[in-house]
Amino acid sequence: MSEVDNKTIPPVISVEGLTKQFGNFKAVDDITFDVAKGEIFGFLGANGAGKTTAMKMLIGIWKPTSGEGKVAGYDIYSETEKIKRNIGYMSQRFSLYEDLTVWENIRFFGGIYGLTREELREKGSALIDRLGMGEKKGSLVASLPLGWKQKLSFSIAILHTPQIVFLDEPTGGVDPITRRQFWEMIYEAADRDITVFVTTHYMDEAEYCNRVSIMVDGRIEALDKPAQLRKDFNAESMDQVFTSLARKATRSAD
Amino acid sequence: MDSALHVNQLVMTYGKGKVTALNDISFDVERGELFGLIGPDGAGKTTLFRLLTSLLIPDSGTAHVDGFDIVKDYKEIRRRVGYMPGRFSLYQDLTIEENLNFFARVFKTTIEENYDLIRDIYVQIEPFKKRRAGKLSGGMKQKLALCCALIHKPSILFLDEPTTGVDPVSRKEFWEMLKRLKERQITILVSTPYMDEAALCDRIALMQSGKILSIASPVQTLANYEHLLYAVRADGMYRLLNDLRAAPFTERCYAFGESHHLLPAYPNLSESDVRNYLDEKNYTNLEIEQITPGIEDVFMALLEKGSEEVA
Numbered sequence: 001m002s003e004v005d006n007k008t009i010p011p012v013i014s015v016e017g018l019t020k021q022f023g024n025f026k027a028v029d030d031i032t033f034d035v036a037k038g039e040i041f042g043f044l045g046a047n048g049a050g051k052t053t054a055m056k057m058l059i060g061i062w063k064p065t066s067g068e069g070k071v072a073g074y075d076i077y078s079e080t081e082k083i084k085r086n087i088g089y090m091s092q093r094f095s096l097y098e099d100l101t102v103w104e105n106i107r108f109f110g111g112i113y114g115l116t117r118e119e120l121r122e123k124g125s126a127l128i129d130r131l132g133m134g135e136k137k138g139s140l141v142a143s144l145p146l147g148w149k150q151k152l153s154f155s156i157a158i159l160h161t162p163q164i165v166f167l168d169e170p171t172g173g174v175d176p177i178t179r180r181q182f183w184e185m186i187y188e189a190a191d192r193d194i195t196v197f198v199t200t201h202y203m204d205e206a207e208y209c210n211r212v213s214i215m216v217d218g219r220i221e222a223l224d225k226p227a228q229l230r231k232d233f234n235a236e237s238m239d240q241v242f243t244s245l246a247r248k249a250t251r252s253a254d
Numbered sequence: 255m256d257s258a259l260h261v262n263q264l265v266m267t268y269g270k271g272k273v274t275a276l277n278d279i280s281f282d283v284e285r286g287e288l289f290g291l292i293g294p295d296g297a298g299k300t301t302l303f304r305l306l307t308s309l310l311i312p313d314s315g316t317a318h319v320d321g322f323d324i325v326k327d328y329k330e331i332r333r334r335v336g337y338m339p340g341r342f343s344l345y346q347d348l349t350i351e352e353n354l355n356f357f358a359r360v361f362k363t364t365i366e367e368n369y370d371l372i373r374d375i376y377v378q379i380e381p382f383k384k385r386r387a388g389k390l391s392g393g394m395k396q397k398l399a400l401c402c403a404l405i406h407k408p409s410i411l412f413l414d415e416p417t418t419g420v421d422p423v424s425r426k427e428f429w430e431m432l433k434r435l436k437e438r439q440i441t442i443l444v445s446t447p448y449m450d451e452a453a454l455c456d457r458i459a460l461m462q463s464g465k466i467l468s469i470a471s472p473v474q475t476l477a478n479y480e481h482l483l484y485a486v487r488a489d490g491m492y493r494l495l496n497d498l499r500a501a502p503f504t505e506r507c508y509a510f511g512e513s514h515h516l517l518p519a520y521p522n523l524s525e526s527d528v529r530n531y532l533d534e535k536n537y538t539n540l541e542i543e544q545i546t547p548g549i550e551d552v553f554m555a556l557l558e559k560g561s562e563e564v565a
Binding site for chain 2 (some may be wrong): 033034046147171173175187201202207208242
């Protein structure tokens with residue numbers, strides 16, 4: 001784990017007053033936060049709180065309406081292409097091509113991330129070994145169990161050793177053992193100084209994070225270490241913290 | 255036959271016997287019981303749902319739903335069960351109201367006739383009844399799907415991972431609804447990947463590789479499992495996990511939120527034994543405490559044991 005409190009290292013994500021407005025609707029309403037290098041940062045909120053919109057601005061897909069921000073050292077207005085080259089992204093909805101084999105997916109995404117042929121061979125083989133998927137190299141991704149797909153998808157998202165990896169609900173619908181294996185991979189990535197920015201609906205998973213933020217109606221209503229949040233809200237679990245904040249939401253979840 | 259569900263030696267294979275989805279499953283569910291199914295992906299939960307709702311025919315074995323045979327009496331069964339499949343399966347381009355009317359009419363009833371049963375749930379989505387189902391949020395889709403599964407007043411509800419991908423607040427509301435349905439004597443069979451939800455069931459069956467490993471109430475499940483367990487945390491959680499796994503006294507160690515859970519190989523391992531071992535490795539903010547295993551610890555242990563036996 002990196003020294004989260006060490007102020008001498010510049011943050012790897014830094015946003016101030018970030019806002020995204022659609023007509024009169026403020027999907028993201030003036031959010032400000034920093035994420036340190038090597039940190040595991042949990043980005044929580046109910047369905048419709050504005051998490052996805054915020055994430056899309058951070059990864060350079062949408063331009064903010066107002067506010068400032070730097071991701072991986074690059075400006076979120078003018079240097080979005082550089083941002084994309086320095087991050088990895090994995091979502092539950094879209095991650096791998098089901099009708100390509102394991103190896104074809106590695107080659108495809110490695111190519112997109114700009115790896116050379118040698119790097120691809122080297123890093124791709126290391127990835128296969130680490131996951132113990134040697135025998136499955138030529139299998140279609142569609143034929144893999146959900147847990148394997150998620151692990152493969154995460155490994156591919158960090159194949160190019162990005163500064164930050166963004167994970168959008170990476171562990172939906174898997175059993176406790178597989179979920180743990182996944183979080184061990186996240187620990188390992190953070191140990192290699194890859195910053196992890198993760199959204200999840202599992203409140204027990206929030207406890208794995210160094211710090212978590214909780215969004216309600218487009219704003220960040222809480223941001224701290226899980227233990228501190230539990231203390232501040234006089235709660236036994238992150239689930240209680242989340243519930244007491246999210247019940248205040250006035251926005252309908254759509 | 256008095257139980258709501260009676261399953262006897264059910265076997266189901268796919269691909270001409272190559273893949274065994276269910277391997278000799280037997281169990282009973284009482285009337286009005288809230289019965290949970292948990293287990294990893296591929297354990298056979300969805301196959302079981304499809305057999306019990308008469309959408310598949312078993313290779314061998316029998317099952318009775320509400321006293322009716324799932325093969326011979328399939329028409330009767332379809333009148334009596336409500337089924338909410340894992341994937342959202344309503345008509346995306348029909349509105350909330352149209353979907354509900356459609357399902358009511360298929361079952362030769364009306365929304366009005368059984369409104370009493372769905373009222374608590376329907377009032378939450380009624381303000382949006384002219385909206386197409388495809389445009390609803392996850393939580394609202396799930397409420398609509400439950401209404402559609404209830405509109406013909408089934409005696410048994412089959413819910414296949416109804417809360418996957420739904421935020422914690424909507425999940426709580428959903429389980430409050432299930433509790434109210436249970437009070438009306440509706441039997442509910444529900445699968446879930448969330449251990450906190452499993453703890454809310456009357457009884458839970460743990461499935462793995464087509465078999466049932468255990469069936470017990472949450473309280474029983476915890477009582478049957480007596481194992482010394484430590485929670486350990488410090489700065490540098492990844493290094494800590496590796497060090498603990500390498501320790502001579504460790505049976506198993508796994509990440510568990512802000513702490514790692516350590517299962518000692520010896521029943522008399524003390525806290526100071528763990529501390530002495532870690533002291534040499536220079537950890538800061540090291541904390542060790544003995545804890546009582548939770549339901550997730552127990553199921554992890556059972557699943558690990560189960561996969562060792564399969565291997």
